[in-house]
Amino acid sequence: VGPEPLVYGDRKVYTVAAFNRGVASWVARLPTLWIEGEVTELRRQEGWQSVFFTLKDPGDGACLGVSMPRTGFDALRLDVGDGDRVHVFGRPELYEARGVFRLRALGIEPVGLGAILAGIERLKRKLAAEGLFAVERKRALPLFPRRIGLLTGTDAAAKRDFLTAVAARFPAAQVVVAETYVQGPSAPAAIEGALRALAGEPGVDVIVLARGGGSFDDLLPFSDERVVRALAASRVPVVSAVGHEQDTPLSDLVADARASTPTAAARLVVPDEEELRERLERLRERLANDVGRIVERAQRDLAADRDRLALAPALLVERKRAWLDAAAGRLRALSPRATLERGYAIVRTDDGVVRSAAGLGHGARVDVELAEGGFGARVEEVRG
Amino acid sequence: VALWERGEQLYRHCVAKLDAAQGRIEELGSKVREAQP
Numbered sequence: 491v492g493p494e495p496l497v498y499g500d501r502k503v504y505t506v507a508a509f510n511r512g513v514a515s516w517v518a519r520l521p522t523l524w525i526e527g528e529v530t531e532l533r534r535q536e537g538w539q540s541v542f543f544t545l546k547d548p549g550d551g552a553c554l555g556v557s558m559p560r561t562g563f564d565a566l567r568l569d570v571g572d573g574d575r576v577h578v579f580g581r582p583e584l585y586e587a588r589g590v591f592r593l594r595a596l597g598i599e600p601v602g603l604g605a606i607l608a609g610i611e612r613l614k615r616k617l618a619a620e621g622l623f624a625v626e627r628k629r630a631l632p633l634f635p636r637r638i639g640l641l642t643g644t645d646a647a648a649k650r651d652f653l654t655a656v657a658a659r660f661p662a663a664q665v666v667v668a669e670t671y672v673q674g675p676s677a678p679a680a681i682e683g684a685l686r687a688l689a690g691e692p693g694v695d696v697i698v699l700a701r702g703g704g705s706f707d708d709l710l711p712f713s714d715e716r717v718v719r720a721l722a723a724s725r726v727p728v729v730s731a732v733g734h735e736q737d738t739p740l741s742d743l744v745a746d747a748r749a750s751t752p753t754a755a756a757r758l759v760v761p762d763e764e765e766l767r768e769r770l771e772r773l774r775e776r777l778a779n780d781v782g783r784i785v786e787r788a789q790r791d792l793a794a795d796r797d798r799l800a801l802a803p804a805l806l807v808e809r810k811r812a813w814l815d816a817a818a819g820r821l822r823a824l825s826p827r828a829t830l831e832r833g834y835a836i837v838r839t840d841d842g843v844v845r846s847a848a849g850l851g852h853g854a855r856v857d858v859e860l861a862e863g864g865f866g867a868r869v870e871e872v873r874g
Numbered sequence: 875v876a877l878w879e880r881g882e883q884l885y886r887h888c889v890a891k892l893d894a895a896q897g898r899i900e901e902l903g904s905k906v907r908e909a910q911p
Binding site: 814824825827 | 882903
């Protein structure tokens with residue numbers, strides 16, 4: 491039942507509310523459908539029940555307001571922003587209070603570049619969850635690679651840049667080049683195969699995946715799951731030098747090292763010979779100086795030791811002689827001869843030195859020793 | 875007295891030994907000096 495008009499004579503007049511309600515009810519009967527356009531003016535706030543944006547036709551700029559329940563929008567986990575192309579599934583509606591016509595969205599899907607980006611984002615999350623981008627997985631590049639594997643496009647400027655930089659920095663380096671498709675639908679499989687072949691080359695201990703930049707589409711193979719997994723599984727460290735700063739390909743995240751250009755990759759994988767020589771020269775000079783100083787110090791120590799060694803026995807003899815002289819002094823101080831010199835005499839019997847008169851009898855024979863000479867005698871009187 | 879005399883003998887013996895050692899040291903010292911470049 492439609493809204494009832496007011497009747498003025500032969501004129502039927504509708505109120506705004508009645509008109510809006512009538513149109514809204516008519517619009518509500520339209521089917522749900524898909525509409526393609528670019529997202530602009532996306533407005534989303536925590537306090538709002540709905541998310542609003544404008545869908546713009548990139549051809550002629552025609553615009554259509556879109557609303558979507560915020561919970562539904564958030565559940566899609568879309569990373570859409572202004573300029574992203576999307577397909578919106580929804581039903582047209584008229585917002586009666588304001589008479590605003592808009593699309594009530596039930597679903598949104600990115601298309602074109604947006605869809606690809608969303609796919610890459612999903613793959614990135616999945617591989618990150620598997621730990622493929624973890625810092626702990628990164629391997630150190632060899633300091634002096636025996637052979638470098640270069641995987642690049644056929645007749646690519648990247649190859650020329652890399653080889654030129656390697657030759658300039660470290661002419662002795664050996665590079666094994668594998669040229670393959672690096673763009674287009676066949677590129678992921680080609681890159682995967684070439685990687686495996688390069689890693690199998692004897693002596694190859696680092697691989698550089700090089701491309702001199704390109705459009706977003708050109709670089710898509712470097713974010714392909716097969717390529718990313720092949721890089722992760724490579725038995726030798728890999729440097730990703732795909733050369734695109736703005737949209738980091740997944741190869742950059744999984745590789746053991748990344749370089750912004752093939753020339754920068756060359757700087758990563760080979761040392762600069764001239765710099766090495768200068769460093770070697772500095773080290774050689776330092777070594778010579780250090781050795782000279784060590785030898786000088788050793789010579790000084792040796793001379794001091796030699797002097798000490800030369801003096802030590804003489805000093806020892808002197809010390810012993812001093813000790814001996816002191817002992818001789820003590821010996822002389824105790825000398826019985828010195829006592830005899832002072833007028834004393836030593837009296838002996840056959841039993842030895844006489845220290846007491848008690849052991850002597852009258853007429854006993856004794857020997858008397860003086861400072862000079864001696865004599866024999868007999869005891870005439872014994873006193874108590 | 876005999877003990878003291880033995881002490882004196884020992885002293886003379888030690889002095890002789892020290893003199894010999896000193897002579898030997900001086901002899902070796904001069905050899906070393908001669909051998910130095």
